[in-house]
Amino acid sequence: MKTLLTASIAVIASLSFNVSAADIAAGKAKAATCAACHGANGISAIPMYPNLAGQKAEYMVKQLKAFKSGERKDPVMTAMAMPLSEEDMINVSAYFASLK
Numbered sequence: 001m002k003t004l005l006t007a008s009i010a011v012i013a014s015l016s017f018n019v020s021a022a023d024i025a026a027g028k029a030k031a032a033t034c035a036a037c038h039g040a041n042g043i044s045a046i047p048m049y050p051n052l053a054g055q056k057a058e059y060m061v062k063q064l065k066a067f068k069s070g071e072r073k074d075p076v077m078t079a080m081a082m083p084l085s086e087e088d089m090i091n092v093s094a095y096f097a098s099l100k
């Protein structure tokens, strides 16, 4: 029982990611495609599109993964999240989180 518990803690720990290790410059490059809807500075000009500037990085990574997996459904964002690797998601989220 104790072994099982230790094993599951190890699995959970390996699944968590380190946002502080994110590459904001790489994220900014990736974010060019997001700007059309979410705004060049992460502030959207269109009411339907959410602001991403200053949003929590962990939350955005979670949403991007959910769009990609189909857990969260939006035809536009699912298409946007599809080509992103986990590293891209972490970087792009860190970039938007760094904006005011």
Ligand code: HEC
Pocket (backbone or CB within 6 Å): 030, 031, 033, 034, 035, 036, 037, 038, 048, 049, 050, 052, 059, 060, 061, 063, 064, 073, 074, 076, 077, 080, 081, 092, 093
């Ligand atoms: C064609 C327009 C469009 C583009 C391009 C786009 N998005 Fe989105 N995004 C949306 C819409 C619309 C929503 C709201 C979806 C919903 O209602 O569930 C959204 C939602 C999101 C959310 C969730 C926000 C929240 O508050 O829950 C994140 C994170 C996000 N987009 C990131 C990105 C990233 C990163 C890119 C670039 C790789 C990108 N988006 C490109 C339209 C777009």
